Amino acid sequence: MQSIKEPNSCDKFNSAPKQTRKINPTRRSVSGQYAFRGDRAIPFESTLERDFLVRCEFDLSVLDVIPQPVEVPFTDSNGGKYIYTPDFLVYYHLGTGSHVNYPKPLLIEVKPTEQWRSHWRKWLPKWKAALRYAKFQGWGFHIYDESRIRDISFKNIRFLDRYRRMNVDQEERDQLIICIQEMGSCSIEYLLARYFSGIYKDRGLALIWHLLSVRKLECDISIPLNVSTELWVPEHG
Known part of the structure; x- marks a missing residue:
């Protein structure tokens, strides 16, 4: 054996x-x-x-x-x-x-x-x-x-996959990651209100989905994704 x-x-x-x-x-x-x-x-x-x-x-x-x-x-x-x-x-x-x-x-x-x-x-x-x-x-x-x-996790993963190859603004990307690192965790709703209000909301949401898809951000993938979803920066990935 x-x-x-x-x-x-x-x-x-x-x-x-x-x-x-x-x-x-x-x-x-x-x-x-x-x-x-x-x-x-x-x-x-x-x-x-x-x-x-x-x-x-x-x-x-x-x-x-x-x-x-x-x-x-x-x-x-x-x-x-x-x-x-x-x-x-x-x-x-x-x-x-x-x-x-x-x-x-x-x-x-x-x-x-x-x-x-x-x-x-x-x-x-x-x-x-x-x-x-x-x-x-x-x-x-x-x-x-x-x-x-x-299950729900798999459906969320497949949803996020469509954003994985998206081109993103490096400065906006780093800004979000640093903000979440400093706070420990925060909701998608908070990030959108702080950085992507008004007509920029959809762009900000797409960026967040991208960061989740490439594992730069983490969340509880076992529950439905929405603006109330809590985000944090993973320890490894």
């Missing part, structure tokens, strides 16, 4: 799992390569897996995502011996946490709701094996379906 001696230690992992199974194009679902943070391409086998990667890319607490990370042996209900390869392993930044209470890496299986509800009895042995394997490594194991991936 592959192992990690110091999970998430100092946000580095020298012996982390690597992709164990090559993903080939298939006619049964949409597959491809997702350009993760402009650094490397991560393969996906469905639109739901792609959308999971979109969420991970936006989440500043996510350090890295390893596709097809490990091979887990298991025995099915009929005694057959098989190998199960979960979809992803997600590492998180240590942040301000301690090495005692660090954010555990997560072994992830991405599965549409209809599929896991229809086949959960058949798939339960391999998922139990993955849970045991993850615990042994000091990780967690979760199954992600549409309810965990395509």
Whole structure:
């Protein structure tokens, strides 16, 4: 079995799992390569897996995502011996946490709701094996379906994406970031009233959406975005 001696230690992992199974194009679902943070391409086998990667890319607490990370042996209900390869392993930044209470890496299986509800009895042995394997490594194991991936956060992320490549005024950009840093946090409504009143409101709002999309500003992405949304400058990103 592959192992990690110091999970998430100092946000580095020298012996982390690597992709164990090559993903080939298939006619049964949409597959491809997702350009993760402009650094490397991560393969996906469905639109739901792609959308999971979109969420991970936006989440500043996510350090890295390893596709097809490990091979887990298991025995099915009929005694057959098989190998199960979960979809992803997600590492998180240590942040301000301690090495005692660090954010555990997560072994992830991405599965549409209809599929896991229809086949959960058949798939339960391999998922139990993955849970045991993850615990042994000091990780967690979760199954992600549409309810965990395509929620309000995902809708907000997709909305902000249209502003990511927008050309912005550097002076206005820096002014907003410095203001929020000095205040600790403030609402979008406050920034618009202070810097973009009247006919400039739409331009100011677009600039704020852009700064959120490129992760120069942070907010609670799990609730609907509006002028009452509180903003702050992220610790890393």
